[in-house]
Amino acid sequence: MKILVCISSVPDTTTKITFADGNTKFNTAGVQYVINPYDEFGLSRAMQLKEKMGGTVTTVTVGRADTEPVIRKALAIGADDSVRIDADPVDSFQVASEIAAYAKDKAFDLIITGRESIDYNGGAVPGMLAELLGINSVSPCVKLEIEGNIATMQTMIDGGKEVVKSNLPVVAAAQKGMVDESELRIPNMRGIMAARTKPLAVVPGSASGNTAAKTFDLPAPKAACKMISADNVEELVHLLHTEAKVI
Amino acid sequence: MSVLVFAENWDGSFKKSTYEAVSYASSLAAKVGGSATAVVIGNVSDTNALGKYGATKALQFDGDNMNHQGIASILAQAAQATGAKYIVFNGTWKAKGAAPRLAVKLNASIATEVVELPSSTTPFNVKKKVFSGKAFAHVEMAGDVKIIVLSTNAYGVHENAVSIAVEKGSGAATEKDVSLQHVEYQKTAGKINLTEAELVVSAGRGMKDPGNWGMVEALAETLGAATACSKPVADIGWRPHHEHVGQTGIAVAPNLYIAIGISGAIQHLAGISSSKKIVVINTDPEAPFFKAADYGIVGDALQVIPKLTEAIKKLKG
Ligand SMILES: Cc1cc2nc3c(=O)[nH]c(=O)nc-3n(C[C@H](O)[C@H](O)[C@H](O)COP(=O)(O)OP(=O)(O)OC[C@H]3O[C@@H](n4cnc5c(N)ncnc54)[C@H](O)[C@@H]3O)c2cc1C
Numbered sequence: 001m002k003i004l005v006c007i008s009s010v011p012d013t014t015t016k017i018t019f020a021d022g023n024t025k026f027n028t029a030g031v032q033y034v035i036n037p038y039d040e041f042g043l044s045r046a047m048q049l050k051e052k053m054g055g056t057v058t059t060v061t062v063g064r065a066d067t068e069p070v071i072r073k074a075l076a077i078g079a080d081d082s083v084r085i086d087a088d089p090v091d092s093f094q095v096a097s098e099i100a101a102y103a104k105d106k107a108f109d110l111i112i113t114g115r116e117s118i119d120y121n122g123g124a125v126p127g128m129l130a131e132l133l134g135i136n137s138v139s140p141c142v143k144l145e146i147e148g149n150i151a152t153m154q155t156m157i158d159g160g161k162e163v164v165k166s167n168l169p170v171v172a173a174a175q176k177g178m179v180d181e182s183e184l185r186i187p188n189m190r191g192i193m194a195a196r197t198k199p200l201a202v203v204p205g206s207a208s209g210n211t212a213a214k215t216f217d218l219p220a221p222k223a224a225c226k227m228i229s230a231d232n233v234e235e236l237v238h239l240l241h242t243e244a245k246v247i
Numbered sequence: 248m249s250v251l252v253f254a255e256n257w258d259g260s261f262k263k264s265t266y267e268a269v270s271y272a273s274s275l276a277a278k279v280g281g282s283a284t285a286v287v288i289g290n291v292s293d294t295n296a297l298g299k300y301g302a303t304k305a306l307q308f309d310g311d312n313m314n315h316q317g318i319a320s321i322l323a324q325a326a327q328a329t330g331a332k333y334i335v336f337n338g339t340w341k342a343k344g345a346a347p348r349l350a351v352k353l354n355a356s357i358a359t360e361v362v363e364l365p366s367s368t369t370p371f372n373v374k375k376k377v378f379s380g381k382a383f384a385h386v387e388m389a390g391d392v393k394i395i396v397l398s399t400n401a402y403g404v405h406e407n408a409v410s411i412a413v414e415k416g417s418g419a420a421t422e423k424d425v426s427l428q429h430v431e432y433q434k435t436a437g438k439i440n441l442t443e444a445e446l447v448v449s450a451g452r453g454m455k456d457p458g459n460w461g462m463v464e465a466l467a468e469t470l471g472a473a474t475a476c477s478k479p480v481a482d483i484g485w486r487p488h489h490e491h492v493g494q495t496g497i498a499v500a501p502n503l504y505i506a507i508g509i510s511g512a513i514q515h516l517a518g519i520s521s522s523k524k525i526v527v528i529n530t531d532p533e534a535p536f537f538k539a540a541d542y543g544i545v546g547d548a549l550q551v552i553p554k555l556t557e558a559i560k561k562l563k564g
């Protein structure tokens with residue numbers, strides 16, 4: 001099994017989001033970056049599959065040198081080698097094009113992405129990547145089993161789940177559940193030491209996007225919360241009915 | 248100029264999110280000077296219903312339970328046949344899966360999680376959610392063809408009845424498009440779909456024990472609400488994973504979100520910040536959730552919920 005895991009470096013989930021330069025740029029001051037949580041599920045599943053079936057796990061990230069701490073973390077978790085495509089990620093299409101150009105002639109059996117990045121929330125890289133490579137994709141992918149040349153996957157549909165099958169290679173976009181929360185891999189000391197010397201190749205990027213985030217804004221601040229006594233829930237129901245008009 | 252809209256159906260019937268997408272498409276068509284054409288895939292009993300939300304034409308294609316590739320392939324053929332410059336999708340899993348593949352096929356630009364009509368059409372500028380609802384971006388879309396995927400419940404359903412012509416569309420998915428094999432469905436029967444729900448009752452670790460969820464469900468049932476939960480509650484198996492809302496779970500945008508025994512961690516708030524009204528019930532007056540709430544009750548959930556259910560029953564008569 002030759003597995004490729006796409007890793008996006010994103011602000012830690014506790015980050016308070018603010019913008020700079022007249023709301024035209026994300027304010028990165030003091031921001032901690034982490035492996036996109038969905039990619040972490042995907043990487044953990046890739047490690048399990050490698051341990052079971054043998055093979056290699058390679059990661060790919062489209063980003064500048066500032067994404068390398070996150071890439072090293074993926075190596076510390078157990079990836080064999082990593083590739084950084086040196087470009088500023090601007091949108092889903094550019095990122096998918098870069099990864100497709102890299103993966104096209106490498107004969108990966110399985111490509112795992114996250115179902116969505118928690119920064120830009122495009123949710124589009126997996127589908128685009130698969131279309132560019134002319135292969136099947138499953139997004140979101142909640143369960144992933146491989147037997148021989150066949151991947152059996154569980155995906156979400158509105159109102160339930162669907163089980164699907166595909167020949168390899170396939171793009172599977174990891175959703176929580178692909179491994180159990182308790183099976184998420186955390187780097188240990190040995191992994192961290194080993195990661196320092198694992199190969200991290202840097203290749204130039206060349207694709208361009210077709211969308212551009214021009215300005216940003218934050219949701220309007222909430223008015224103060226109306227407190228209601230626990231002995232007077234009728235008052236709450238009355239307000240929801242007559243003031244908020246939601247029930 | 249024609250605006251295409253993917254009119255998704257479930258076993259032959261449309262849902263609210265379909266009407267939301269058609270509503271958006273017809274308003275967009277008015278803005279760019281054109282009309283909205285709905286693309287229906289599979290057998291639907293009441294295609295004319297789409298006219299109520301402004302679709303002047305519906306193209307009917309064969310193919311039940313089509314996968315992402317099949318949908319993208321049919322829409323690409325419909326877009327080419329109609330010369331559509333804009334294609335609108337609802338925010339469901341199916342739509343979110345098909346739209347990116349279509350973007351590549353048509354060499355179109357795409358924006359997902361879109362919450363409003365474009366603020367300008369030249370250049371074409373739309374507002375989308377980023378950082379899991381913690382912020383919005385105004386995105387300029389280039390390219391001859393533009394694909395818009397909506398954030399569910401943001402634009403809303405708007406009636407705008409027109410007469411609709413239903414025609415058979417020409418084109419079909421190929422063998423390759425459907426090479427992803429369907430094995431089986433595991434449907435969560437009878438439940439209200441969380442992403443589309445207008446009312447949501449959500450509970451967290453403050454409920455203390457999974458055995459206490461009966462009263463949460465009773466409240467939800469009285470209201471006609473969907474049930475949801477915080478992440479730890481799903482992680483320890485008190486509730487199913489598909490109920491987990493937040494930054495790493497489902498994002499919801501109901502009219503009313505009732506949060507019971509949930510502290511209001513930033514990751515939880517990210518997924519629910521688009522709720523129109525928020526009620527928080529928590530024993531701790533300092534719980535961060537109160538800062539994001541419209542109405543709050545400081546009190547023990549186990550006592551407050553049954554009373555609340557009774558009061559709602561009284562209101563509903
Ligand atoms: C305001 C803002 C500023 C940004 N600035 C920067 C920046 O300065 N530097 C930076 O590195 N990024 C930056 N990004 C992130 C970058 O824009 C995204 O990586 C890119 O747009 C793809 O995101 P998506 O949401 O479309 O991906 P999605 O389609 O939601 O992602 C799905 C999956 O695709 C894969 N994927 C996504 N992006 C990448 C990637 N870059 N490399 C490898 N795999 C990926 C992952 O597996 C991910 O789980 C910024 C984002 C925002 C919102």
Ligand SMILES: Cc1cc2nc3c(=O)[nH]c(=O)nc-3n(C[C@H](O)[C@H](O)[C@H](O)COP(=O)(O)OP(=O)(O)OC[C@H]3O[C@@H](n4cnc5c(N)ncnc54)[C@H](O)[C@@H]3O)c2cc1C
Pocket residue numbers: 013037450451452453454476477478479480491492493494495496507508509510511512513514515518528529530531534546547548549
């Ligand atoms: C990477 C990452 C991603 C995450 N993603 C998510 C996510 O998507 N969604 C999510 O929810 N969390 C997420 N979390 C977890 C989040 O940080 C919080 O830990 C979690 O939301 C807390 O859940 P809770 O409010 O149910 O529990 P607690 O924080 O334990 O809060 C319980 C609350 O119940 C109150 N309480 C106690 N007893 C009662 C009673 N009898 N009646 C009423 N109130 C009572 C307490 O005062 C307290 O406020 C994420 C964390 C990380 C690190």
